[in-house]
Amino acid sequence: MSAPASNGGYDEWLDALADGEGYALVCPDGHGSLPPRRVCPECGAAALSEGPLAETGTVETYSVVHVAGPRFADDTPYVNAIVDFGPIRLTGVLRGVEPATEAVAVGDRVAVGVEERATDGEPLVVFRPATEE
Amino acid sequence: MTDARVAGVGLTHFGSHPDRTGRDLFATAALRAFEDAGVPREDVEELNYGNFMGALAEHQGHQAPLMAEAAGVNCPSTRYEEACASAGVAVREAVRTVRAGDADVALAGGMERMTNLPTDEVTEGLAIAADDLFEVRAGVTFPGAYALMATAYFDAYGGTREDLAHVAAKNHANAVPNEYAQYRKEVSVEEALEAPPVAEPLHLYDACPITDGASALVIVSEEYAAENDVDAPVAVAGTGQGTDRMALADRERLARTPAADDAADAAYADAGVGPDDVDVAEVHDCFTIAEVLALESLGFFDPGEGIAAAREGVTTADGDLPVNLSGGLKAKGHPVGATGGSQIAELTRLLRGDHPNSEHVADAEVGVAHNAGGTVASAVVHVLEVAE
Numbered sequence: 001m002s003a004p005a006s007n008g009g010y011d012e013w014l015d016a017l018a019d020g021e022g023y024a025l026v027c028p029d030g031h032g033s034l035p036p037r038r039v040c041p042e043c044g045a046a047a048l049s050e051g052p053l054a055e056t057g058t059v060e061t062y063s064v065v066h067v068a069g070p071r072f073a074d075d076t077p078y079v080n081a082i083v084d085f086g087p088i089r090l091t092g093v094l095r096g097v098e099p100a101t102e103a104v105a106v107g108d109r110v111a112v113g114v115e116e117r118a119t120d121g122e123p124l125v126v127f128r129p130a131t132e133e
Numbered sequence: 134m135t136d137a138r139v140a141g142v143g144l145t146h147f148g149s150h151p152d153r154t155g156r157d158l159f160a161t162a163a164l165r166a167f168e169d170a171g172v173p174r175e176d177v178e179e180l181n182y183g184n185f186m187g188a189l190a191e192h193q194g195h196q197a198p199l200m201a202e203a204a205g206v207n208c209p210s211t212r213y214e215e216a217c218a219s220a221g222v223a224v225r226e227a228v229r230t231v232r233a234g235d236a237d238v239a240l241a242g243g244m245e246r247m248t249n250l251p252t253d254e255v256t257e258g259l260a261i262a263a264d265d266l267f268e269v270r271a272g273v274t275f276p277g278a279y280a281l282m283a284t285a286y287f288d289a290y291g292g293t294r295e296d297l298a299h300v301a302a303k304n305h306a307n308a309v310p311n312e313y314a315q316y317r318k319e320v321s322v323e324e325a326l327e328a329p330p331v332a333e334p335l336h337l338y339d340a341c342p343i344t345d346g347a348s349a350l351v352i353v354s355e356e357y358a359a360e361n362d363v364d365a366p367v368a369v370a371g372t373g374q375g376t377d378r379m380a381l382a383d384r385e386r387l388a389r390t391p392a393a394d395d396a397a398d399a400a401y402a403d404a405g406v407g408p409d410d411v412d413v414a415e416v417h418d419c420f421t422i423a424e425v426l427a428l429e430s431l432g433f434f435d436p437g438e439g440i441a442a443a444r445e446g447v448t449t450a451d452g453d454l455p456v457n458l459s460g461g462l463k464a465k466g467h468p469v470g471a472t473g474g475s476q477i478a479e480l481t482r483l484l485r486g487d488h489p490n491s492e493h494v495a496d497a498e499v500g501v502a503h504n505a506g507g508t509v510a511s512a513v514v515h516v517l518e519v520a521e
């Protein structure tokens with residue numbers, strides 16, 4: 001395969017997330033979405049501003065993936081999760097826990113960042129258990 | 134508006150056909166559909182063909198003219214791609230075309246070739262039905278996405294892996310007499326529970342297999358059938374389609390499939406029937422949890438109640454509402470771009486009385502087919518009725 005093309009909007013968002021400055025696009029009605037966007041997917045509003053993500057998010061659902069495609073071959077088994085960060089939910093891999101269904105629960109608090117995929121070093125949205133305060 | 138009738142149905146065996154090209158598979162299904170219909174090829178005025186990953190699997194784009202050739206028809210031909218709902222959409226367009234009076238005879242269906250690819254490449258290929266940037270790059274696989282929905286369902290409503298195992302056992306039992314089915318063997322609840330995990334909470338027998346196959350339907354207007362003495366007792370009485378946000382994370386609720394709710398509402402309204410009128414259903418059980426979500430979207434059960442349907446015997450062959458008497462995607466197989474056409478072919482045979490499982494629905498008059506794309510970002514529902 002040739003070198004992957006860049007994905008304007010998404011790449012910038014991922015860089016910001018890696019710098020601890022992740023954001024969502026928010027319309028005047030408060031609907032959140034992820035870039036690149038020209039209009040709010042919920043209401044069509046074109047006035048989108050960047051709004052901060054919550055410091056920690058809540059696991060809404062998860063799975064333990066044992067069979068994956070070539071780009072995740074050396075990452076298995078891994079926990080895939082959808083996490084609520086306020087204006088939006090994010091999908092990513094939950095690290096720092098055993099990859100087992102009983103090691104995770106809906107409602108767990110996690111932080112988000114960007115780490116490398118084990119298989120090929122490409123950037124990956126990663127959640128880790130939020131540290132106790 | 135004229136009525137659209139199913140004049141003939143054709144299927145290939147669903148399974149592993151590593152030595153057969155996609156064009157040969159679709160040609161076989163079309164040949165059988167024409168034989169079943171007794172309609173001459175030259176009367177076909179439109180081909181609507183579904184296919185998902187032919188560019189990856191066979192390095193073949195622009196498939197519609199190729200499949201028109203393979204079927205021996207020469208007419209406007211279009212390929213539809215809506216992931217696993219590709220053929221459902223193709224059939225819907227054929228129905229709309231015939232009803233609008235733009236064609237008296239349409240050929241619709243689809244084909245997928247999958248087993249020629251290594252398993253990891255099929256896994257990668259199926260994953261592209263999800264959002265590449267925010268899901269696939271974040272580790273979402275096709276089974277993984279449905280596993281996320283299953284966990285969300287269990288959390289919202291309750292339910293267990295054992296409930297899902299009953300769905301697998303039911304559909305495998307239904308496939309045993311079906312000559313087109315990939316897995317004609319029974320699987321017990323215990324075997325399903327003990328199978329290796331794919332994406333927990335889903336294990337091997339919660340997932341449909343990787344399948345090669347094709348489906349074809351000859352759809353005609355009521356007038357054409359009458360004028361040409363074509364036996365077409367089953368009408369497509371209702372059609373509906375729905376769309377949802379592409380990424381699962383963007384859905385309001387993770388354990389519901391509103392695109393299918395919308396498709397069902399539209400199809401029922403179009404047919405002038407409701408869920409209580411339905412005698413038999415073929416639903417998109419790419420994973421066991423998907424059957425549960427389908428039953429709820431189709432209005433057969435309230436949210437949270439569909440999970441017990443197979444275990445309690447409501448949806449088994451001898452239950453009040455038999456679901457997936459073909460074996461479903463689960464045991465009959467899931468050649469992605471052919472599945473929506475195959476469901477309508479199976480339902481037509483069930484309603485006509487010439488399906489090996491017709492005995493279970495001898496008095497059935499109304500059937501429903503539910504075909505879903507991706508994690509149900511697309512859904513197509515059809516209502517079939519015995520018209521004469």
Ligand SMILES: [Zn+2]
Nearest residue numbers: 027031040043
């Ligand atoms: Zn908005």
